Amino acid sequence: MTTVSAVSSTAVAPARVRSASLGTSRKRPDGGPKVKGEFAFSSDLWAEGALWGKVLRSPHPAARITGIDTSRARNLPGVKAVLVADDVPGNPFFGLEMKDQPVFASDVARYMGEAVAAVAADHPEVARKAAELIEVTYEPIDPLVDPERALDPVTPPMHPMGNTVRHISVRHGDAVASGDVVVEGTYEVGMQDQAFMGPESGLAIPDEDGGVDLFISTQWLHVDRDQVADCLALPPDKVRLHLAGVGGAFGAREDVSLQVHICLLALRTGRPVKMVFSREESFLGHVHRHPARMSYRHEADRDGRIVKIEAKILLDGGAYASSSTAVLANAACFAGGPYLVPNAVIDADVVRTNNPPCGAMRGFGAVQVCHAYEAQMDKLAAALGMDPVELRLRNALQPGDELLTGQALTGAAPVAEVIRRCAEAPLPPGGPADEPGSMTLPGGAGRTADPTRVRRGIGFAVGFKNLMYSEGFDDYSTARCRIEHGIVTVFSAAAEVGQGLVTLVEQIAEDVFGTDKIIVAPADTGVGSAGSTSASRQTWMSGGAVDAACRKARDSLLDLAARRHGTVAAVLEVREGRVVSFDGEIDETIEEATGGAAIEETVEFRHAPTFPLDERGQGDAHVSFAFAAHRAVVDVDLDLGLVKVVEVTTAQDVGRVLNPVQVVGQIEGGIAQGVGLAVMEEILVDQGLVRNASFTDYLIPTALDMPLVQIAALVEEPEPGAPFGAKGVGEPPTISSTAAVAAAVRAASGLALTRVPIRPEHIALAAPRQGEAGS
Amino acid sequence: MTTAGRADQPDQPDQPDQPDQPDQADQPDQCSYTLSVNGQEHELRGAWMGESLLYVLRNRLGLPGAKNACEQGECGSCSVLVDGELVCSCLVLAATAGGREIVTVEGLGAGERFTDVQVAFTETGAVQCGFCTPGLIVTVHDLLERNPRPSELEIREAISGNLCRCTGYGRILEAVETVRDARLAAASRAAPVAAGATRQEGAG
Structure with missing residues (x-):
């Protein structure tokens, strides 16, 4: 039985008493592989016959591009593909809030490090050399670097959508109210980098169905998936994203970096493509x-x-x-x-x-x-x-x-x-x-x-x-709980980026079923969106979704067991991984309680609406x-x-x-x-x-x-x-x-x-x- | 479909696509050598001589434990031991490491499932994203081999070549101090007079 149900956090019961699991310093389930060097980060992946991808980036902060000659790069032995803007089959632009960033700059480059072309080759050094052999003719223009100038209406726009991305006026209370003491100051904050340790990296594997599987370190699989599918002109179900080990994020993996490029290369060559940013590229290649x-x-x-x-x-x-x-x-x-x-x-x-x-x-x-x-x-x-x-x-x-x-x-x-x-x-x-x-x-x-x-x-x-x-964003997280052959499996696309949600998911499921025999499935787009691992939201949102899905599956389990025993679910509970009745008459394993059936419950969890x-x-x-x-x-x-x-x-x-x-x-x-x-x-x-x-x-x-x-x-x-x-x-x-x-x-x-x-x-x-x- | 690391060689010419490609072994910038890693000999043939030890470990020998966070010797995530010396494997040309004993994170513990350092890291919360962790594990083993009773400042100095962006180092320091104290206590039980003067092999 599969149902999708919606749950709002306003309906969640007040905080419960601490269980044996929640509130304890349970160890991370991925800690063992990580200390042994066996945990597979996105840069550790490999597939048979894989090529190496490399992106060529603009050295100029502002330049017109008047020509791109890829012939020398294409002729380098070992090079399998060289792609530029014309090779993007779908939307040539992507972006989280506005689709204003080109997959490849074609007529103008707007920042140092902007992608201009991408290469796939049989060795990373060959890919690097090939990128160097691409001849891009730039006509540098005077860069707009002062935000005050950008704000000035007389300044020509450096982007077709204009220089001002957003303006907000807050007018609260009495604008002419005054106090006895006045202090003024002007303050500045410099540009900080997230500087996560694991560089941007991924592995794209083309599928016979014309789609692609992308193993990627990201903060939000589904928002990447939607942008990639749009640029590839593929239906979203042909672009399957799988979370690869994420070496830190801190916001820098909210945006698409190499996702579109690597999938394009894989689809063009028909071979798996791996890409790993150097640290320099990482600094240039994320926000x-x-x-x-x-x-x-x-x-x-x-x-x-x-x-x-x-x-x-x-x-x-x-x-x-x-x-x-x-x-x-x-x-x-x-x-x-x-x-x-x-x-x-x-x-x-x-x-x-x-x-x-x-x-x-x-x-x-x-x-x-x-x-x-x-x-x-x-x-x-x-x-x-x-x-x-x-x-x-x-x-x-x-x-x-x-x-x-x-x-x-x-x-x-x-x-x-x-x-x-x-x-x-x-x-x-x-x-x-x-x-x-x-x-x-x-x-x-x-x-x-x-x-x-x-x-x-x-x-x-x-x-x-x-x-x-x-601001009214439809913010939700999806989780699925399946009970089959006595095994409880939890599915969530929430990105574990190091913060430890993967530990909490285990703790929450264990809290519901009273057993630590819980499997947390790898995160992928096979289940609905969990939203972003950002805004300090996953404990609340995906923790809430996992809790709700597990409770719903548990309730279905009790209903099933009650029907089998000719009683009502209210007399049953799940305790220490067993289904038991209050009078002790019924005491069976979860597997026995399901009677061979599989239970699957999927929940979309939302917080209270905003405006x-x-x-x-x-x-x-x-x-x-x-x-x-x-x-x-x-x-x-x-x-x-x-x-x-x-x-x-x-x-x-x-x-x-x-x-x-x-x-x-x-x-x-x-x-x-x-x-x-x-x-x-x-x-x-x-x-x-x-x-x-x-x-x-x-x-x-x-x-x-x-x-x-x-x-x-x-x-x-x-x-x-x-x-x-x-x-x-x-x-x-x-x-x-x-x-x-x-x-x-x-x-x-x-x-x-x-x-x-x-x-x-x-x-x-x-x-x-x-x-x-x-x- | 996907595995961590690999054992085959990524730059073998793709014969169907590259019929004119000369034999790789004849290229002037390629070479063959033997690497001894974690007690095992590996023959490298026709490898580009510009490859770092980090690259060869990760991409030719299927040992992805050493990580690639900067590839210019600043972050320590690729730390390995070469003839007992702690180095950034990204700064060592693999072809120059022939005949030396290389130990990576995969080679620590000699058969144990986890070393005492690895156990302490998982128990104190020293691991978050884990990208810096293998390099730190190698570094901490090296530190405690050389200095069985490091002060907090000495620990900070010893791991200051290993960048971590997640933890702020607090739990990592706790992990190292936990192992230090346990090893000293074990040594003191084993030989009360010479407490802490030597460390038992494989202690912990």
Whole structure:
């Protein structure tokens, strides 16, 4: 019996008592293969007769393409196919929100790294040489690299769809309200890269039916599938995607990278094609975190209560739209921070430029504005002569408060508690190391610091963002539970990218059936969409879908058993993998209970509906929110500008902890990315040219850079409507950790430091400042 | 249909398509050599001499445990031991590694299902996406061979050549400290006087 049923999270029972499985630190099922080196990542796959694919990319950020000669490449021995734009049988464009990006640039290249052609050959080195032999005639044009200029209506559009991708005005409350104390500032965030370890890679295998099987590392199989099928002019069922091992994601695998190219090559050659990006290609070939320029004006009364916020937010979306419209919505909606803001005037824009395309990265628009509004809160505290933590407590959102989008804050919102718990945690004892040459001083192994010129600083920040998709998006996850021959198998297309959903799925199914004899099938498009592994949504959405599908299958099992025994299902339950009656008369295995039949239940799980923002930026656009506070302790070498992040303390609103070790892992890993953005990580783009597309030049925190993380509290206030009461935990650690580190460096140095990442020269070469860090 | 790694050779000329292709063995930039990996000898014939040890392990010998995150010696995910020395296999030309003893993550544990380091990684939460994990496993084995009682700072320094983007290193440090302490405790039980001075082979 197969049925598809819809379940809404509003119908989910309130959080249940913890089972023997949920709430424990169950080990990941893929941990064993991963430590043995046996886990098959997308770059580890091989098929008999497979070719190697390679993409040729534009070296120019802006150029007209007047000719492409592939003859020399085609004639190279070992080359099996060379494809350009004319070889795309279907839609020549793809994109997550707007189909504005060509599969191959044909008449114009709009960013450095844009795909122009693709090659398949019998050895990766032959493919690389062949790509070099493709002769593309470029006429470079002056790149549009300044987002302010892109926004100017007189600037010619660099894309047929125009330069402005989206504009959002938020008009909330009284636009002319004023406060007694005013602080202003302009802030910038650089372009961060997700820098996952496993490079983009995949294996495409053509099928005799004219379709293709693609084994791919991605965050959302179905949205890839739909874009690939559209470009290939194939019905979606002829494009079957299978999740290959994913070496991290963090947003960079939401967009199509090599998916279309590799399938085209496989279909053209009739042979399996494997493609693995080099690290340089990976930097050029996926979207980044949007760089931001933000001007803020906060007005508050003498008690420190925020009266009004005015802000202008400008995000550089780079050459194509990707998920820019949703990133911008987050930047606008969360522009005030987790504070009660009665009046707001916010104008937010995201524009196209000839810089690298930007899209999703952990924190998704909330990170950029947090850097700005938290710097403003510190300025406001200084102007009021108030303790920064006290100022935040005084303004902290509470349940029932109205957000600056007019939405009433429902659900768990322990904002004051995360602030308090984080602030109350003990500080690390002592100060900077006082012996010269200590490895723990700024500069570490370089042993450059003069201990007398090292200052310690402490910074505090709070942040929040939405969970799940917003603005009326039909956000759902599908799960299937099959009971056959006594075996329970769970099917979900949700992408495991390292976060540990695969562990949770086991825990949830085990919770329903009371047995650990559960098989979690590999994720593929053979089951309906699970939505994206992003927006901190899979624990809620696919966890909820798996729970609902398992419960429905269990209920069908009990119905079946009841009919066989001539009784009613209400007297039966599934306990420890057996079907038993309350009186003990019936006690049989699941296999016996099914009587040889197979049970299959498929569920589409939806969260409560959301609504678009109106023309004043008002609306119930979001379904749930998560909050976190961070306190950073840093040591700063004032002469060399080097920063040692000593410790980051956090308290986080998690709803309910379903797997403590995995929650800790998300928090520590998210803080590492926040620390990276604060003091080291930036894609350097000079006139549209990427200058540091390597791990030699784009630095991410090593074990020596990463501070001790102190988790002061996991605040467990179950979220109404959330399966198990659990909130997603992946993004909040990344949102305010950057702002906390920046605040700590400001405190140590006395400098304004309005831009992250803070570079040594911003400290060492800054003019000395006295007193407060004014605007 | 798909397997992790492979044992055949990807660049053998495709004869039906390439009738004019000369014999690969005659190409000036190709060579033949023998690699000793995890105690096994492998004959390489007609391989392009520009191939890295990482490439040969992954694509010719069916040993995909060493990973390919940067291929320029920055990330440590391809870490292997060559004659007992920890190296990035992406920076070693395979043809120069003939006659040396190469140990990859697949060769650790000598018959055990999991080494103590591997067990600790799975139990402490040191594994998320797992792409950096094999390189870290090799590095941590190497560290604890050389220094049975590393301080936290020494551990951080030893693994600082292995980039991890998921974990923030916290659980990895815990895993290493767990193994260090267990090995020291085992050594202390075995020889109370010389506690920790030597490590038992295969301990853990």
